[in-house]
Amino acid sequence: MNVLLTGAGGFLGRAVGPALVRHGHTVRALMRRRSDSAVSPLAQGIDPWWGDLRTTDLDAALNGVDAVVHLAAVFGGDVMEQFLGTVVPTERLLEAMVRSGTTRLVLVSSFSVYDWRVPARALSEDSPLENHLERRDGYTVVKTWQERVCRRFAAAHGWRLSVVRPGFIWDEERPWIDGVGLRLGRTVLVNGPFRRLPLTHVDSCADCVALTVACEAANGETFNVVDSDDVRAWSHAGLLIRDGVANVRRRIALPYFLGLWAAFLASALARVLFGPENRLPGILIPARYRARFRSLRFPNQKALRVLDWKPGVHGALVRGER
Amino acid sequence: MRVAVVGAGRIAEQHFRALAGIPGLEVAACDRSAATAEFAAERFRLARHATDFAALLAEWRPDVVHVTTPVGAHVPLALQSLAAGAHVLVEKPIAPSYTEWIELRDAAAAAGRWLLEDHPYQFSRPAQRVLGLIESGRFGEVVHVDATLCLDIAAPGSVFADAHYPHPSHAMPGGPISDFLSHLAAVACLFVGAHRSTRTLWRKRNSSSHATFDELRSLVEAERGTASLVFSASGQPDGFVVRVFGTRMTATMNLFEGSLSVQRGWPGNSALSPLLNGLVGGWDGAADAARSLRAKLAGRPESYHGLRALIVRVYAALRTGESPPITPDQIDAVQRLIDDLTAELKET
Numbered sequence: 215m216n217v218l219l220t221g222a223g224g225f226l227g228r229a230v231g232p233a234l235v236r237h238g239h240t241v242r243a244l245m246r247r248r249s250d251s252a253v254s255p256l257a258q259g260i261d262p263w264w265g266d267l268r269t270t271d272l273d274a275a276l277n278g279v280d281a282v283v284h285l286a287a288v289f290g291g292d293v294m295e296q297f298l299g300t301v302v303p304t305e306r307l308l309e310a311m312v313r314s315g316t317t318r319l320v321l322v323s324s325f326s327v328y329d330w331r332v333p334a335r336a337l338s339e340d341s342p343l344e345n346h347l348e349r350r351d352g353y354t355v356v357k358t359w360q361e362r363v364c365r366r367f368a369a370a371h372g373w374r375l376s377v378v379r380p381g382f383i384w385d386e387e388r389p390w391i392d393g394v395g396l397r398l399g400r401t402v403l404v405n406g407p408f409r410r411l412p413l414t415h416v417d418s419c420a421d422c423v424a425l426t427v428a429c430e431a432a433n434g435e436t437f438n439v440v441d442s443d444d445v446r447a448w449s450h451a452g453l454l455i456r457d458g459v460a461n462v463r464r465r466i467a468l469p470y471f472l473g474l475w476a477a478f479l480a481s482a483l484a485r486v487l488f489g490p491e492n493r494l495p496g497i498l499i500p501a502r503y504r505a506r507f508r509s510l511r512f513p514n515q516k517a518l519r520v521l522d523w524k525p526g527v528h529g530a531l532v533r534g535e536r
Numbered sequence: 537m538r539v540a541v542v543g544a545g546r547i548a549e550q551h552f553r554a555l556a557g558i559p560g561l562e563v564a565a566c567d568r569s570a571a572t573a574e575f576a577a578e579r580f581r582l583a584r585h586a587t588d589f590a591a592l593l594a595e596w597r598p599d600v601v602h603v604t605t606p607v608g609a610h611v612p613l614a615l616q617s618l619a620a621g622a623h624v625l626v627e628k629p630i631a632p633s634y635t636e637w638i639e640l641r642d643a644a645a646a647a648g649r650w651l652l653e654d655h656p657y658q659f660s661r662p663a664q665r666v667l668g669l670i671e672s673g674r675f676g677e678v679v680h681v682d683a684t685l686c687l688d689i690a691a692p693g694s695v696f697a698d699a700h701y702p703h704p705s706h707a708m709p710g711g712p713i714s715d716f717l718s719h720l721a722a723v724a725c726l727f728v729g730a731h732r733s734t735r736t737l738w739r740k741r742n743s744s745s746h747a748t749f750d751e752l753r754s755l756v757e758a759e760r761g762t763a764s765l766v767f768s769a770s771g772q773p774d775g776f777v778v779r780v781f782g783t784r785m786t787a788t789m790n791l792f793e794g795s796l797s798v799q800r801g802w803p804g805n806s807a808l809s810p811l812l813n814g815l816v817g818g819w820d821g822a823a824d825a826a827r828s829l830r831a832k833l834a835g836r837p838e839s840y841h842g843l844r845a846l847i848v849r850v851y852a853a854l855r856t857g858e859s860p861p862i863t864p865d866q867i868d869a870v871q872r873l874i875d876d877l878t879a880e881l882k883e884t
Contacts, residue, residue: 484833
């Protein structure tokens, strides 16, 4: 298939392009032209399309394209900046897809869209999504809205939409993940040390995305992408210390519920002192604390079964292959 | 009363927040992006959202329209709103040129509707306190105002530095500085009146900046005194520092932070004045800094206090039949000054 890949220059995008090629697709990689040399040489079969989703000629970019893999999103900034940089360009892309007649869309979303308060034991594709977006951070808001607009367009135009929701994506160059804990200088405070981490290696995640594109059974489906949930936060923090990642030297265990109660207390106090629109750090807002540190199982059976996906392992980091 | 906010992006957030605090308003969001309009409606619990502004005007018939789009759309949207019988509050700068401002002003006069430009800092806490001192006579006559706006427009993450999605102000004659001329000009006109002449330098100091110009210096002669206006992208930290010199007092405000310090002559031994001014200024500075921090933690930063206060006054005046808080003559004085500052670009 001829695939337009958005966000091709990003962390995941740089792995998804080659994965699509390995699976026999031709890739048009939409990415911003950068002055530095951060973009590695493009693999054979990847045709770069230099541009920004907000401004580039999408009718031309979609010419001859059979499927779109949509990864592009803005990280950082306030909620409105993220919305204008992620959801509005997504709308622009979807409108161009309507004009071009492209009917296959794979959206890469996030675990952040779930309501982490509800699941009793496991977070699966059937778990409810967050309804109280005002409690969550800007990234959750825009990924939720991005899914909403994609689902609406897909329903309105009869497209084949698949949504892929990765857990924490890491690789040997970027082993730090926010889910491990709270970094305080050289110390990492591991909130809920026995908690399982929904990790996925970037290559493994890219392989899952690439498999989804041509899989007929994936149409209309959502997949959580987790290599395995065997890795505990405490042991992952230990590996980070061993390998000197992010200058972390020590780990301190903090029971999950102690942190959650502190967040409830801080949140209630801030509400009294500063009103309902107060701006507390995310770690002190219970819904955000929960979304980052709640202890759950993260089954990946659906992706294994439907896509015949072979997830990667945590082994590379364990073996110190960095 | 029905209110439509057209353009539901960054600055519109502050309008929605201000409108939420005013009872008896039904508010609609309109944006070309359906998701943006709906997002605003959901987030601020609005009565309605739309993408077709003409249809919204015709069907919903708002009493007031806030135009919060990029500057290029201000004039056509404001004209449409006036023609539909609505009062209009337009974000700064109200129009891309003086000619277009005149067109708008005449349309508002013909329609018998209010047309206001957002001059937020006039209604900020420190500016209101200084205006109170001036009105009471304690400040004496204003001799000079020095307005310096420092903002690193080339900083990573700045909307003015995004090479992939150029900010609309880059298309204006003075580049991103044009986006801030309204603030500088409004402050000058507020304290020393309409200008008579200007001498202005436009410069580019940071060669790596995308902006055509990133520094401005202007000396203004006005009805009641003089003003020096400065925009600096290199001067740090970011701030909007306005110093007003009177015949009895000097007031220094940081309008981004909402702080005010007043220097005055104390009765008795003048040798003690610096010490007394230092003590009083230190106390005021600490109190202002605490209030600024509290406002940030409360999600209502002081930099937008003036906009909220202006919007509250607009609706209070509409209800009571008082005159608008910003008059067409005030806007005209600001637009004329901006026009002259920009005209000197040609000489540069």
